[in-house]
Amino acid sequence: MIVSMTGFAARQGAGAGCDWVWDIRSVNGKGLDLRLRLPDGIEGLEPALREAVGRVASRGNVSVTLRLSRPGAAEVAQLNPAGLEAALTLLERITAAANARGLELAAPRATDLATLRGVTEPATPAPDTGALRAALLADLPPLLAEFDAMRRAEGAALARVLAGQIDRIAALTEAAALAAEARRPEAAEALRAALARVMESAPGADPARVAQELAMIAVKSDVTEELDRLRAHVAAARALLHMPGPVGRKFDFLAQEFGREANTLCSKAGSAALTAIGLDLKHVIDQMREQIQNVE
Structure with a gap:
């Protein structure tokens, strides 16, 4: 039975404290060229995804995109005291070095300090990546079935x-x-x-x-x-x-x-x-x- 190398499917899902959108599309190619655009930090997702797509497509340029969002975690942040202390100590050292050379620095604003790495941290804990990976992989078969049906x-x-x-x-x-x-x-x-x-x-x-x-x-x-x-x-x-x-x-x-x-x-x-x-x-x-x- 003839199968085309052209296909597309998209799917929305939710689980483990996250919402997501899958997008998979393919065009013709000499072999199987699989390109993945996945969020960082979800260990084990990429190899499992490659294996799953390989069972559906044997040729074609296939791209898979996953976009994650966390509802209710709208950039709420809390102060990290240790990070703030390290930032203030560093600022004191920089100010002292500038004064020793006769340089005068503008006083930093609180918003400037808040943007430094480590001064603040998310108020909502990061999702369990194991549970998230399991939820994502469980949502994969319907996506690939739709993709295969179109091809x-x-x-x-x-x-x-x-x-x-x-x-x-x-x-x-x-x-x-x-x-x-x-x-x-x-x-x-x-x-x-x-x-x-x-x-x-x-x-x-x-x-x-x-x-x-x-x-x-x-x-x-x-x-x-x-x-x-x-x-x-x-x-x-x-x-x-x-x-x-x-x-x-x-x-x-x-x-x-x-x-x-x-x-x-x-x-x-x-x-x-x-x-x-x-x-x-x-x-x-x-x-x-x-x-x-x-x-x-």
Whole structure:
């Protein structure tokens, strides 16, 4: 089943004295590139999150953001006596050093002291990080389920597009087979005319040798093998549409093979009709390759 590398989900939750908002989104990528933006100080959250996301996504550039807030702890602070004493002692030393050099410093304000590190501390104790981590991880499965559901829905739409393009390639392959068959009488007549010209311009030439060379040219212009391989690639692509697990890399390789056969078909065409079909094939294959870049 086709899964897209494009997805998004967001979820709000609360627990262990905190509110939070999860945000996860992904776009296409060659491998799995997981970027996390998490608050500091929640030990064990990152490895657990990486493992959980890895069970859902195997490819893509995935970013996960977690924003935490503490309701009711609106920047209420209390004085830290030890911190204040250390700050005042430091201020005395600075003032004494300035006076010794004849410098006069402006008297600090209370608000200036309050902004120094350690002078104040939160009045509300920090949340239990173990309980917070457990609450966050418990809230993760619904978020990842929504994220996975969107990627699968995008994948289903992508599969329909790819199925239509594969059908178009199959139809053009059969049209190329008909065009190749239609050119056979014309090609045979062209070879006979070429043989006659060679024999006329070089009377001493060995007719058998000339005929052999012309036969080799005819073989090189035959597109039967290319058509057979295109049909095989069509069958393989249709099978990939229903194959479980990530198939994006396989589809990408198959698209390259499609392109190679279409290029060879154009180089061997030998007729305007077959060349036009080959160009149409290349156009559809290029469109398909663009869509495949989003397949996981």
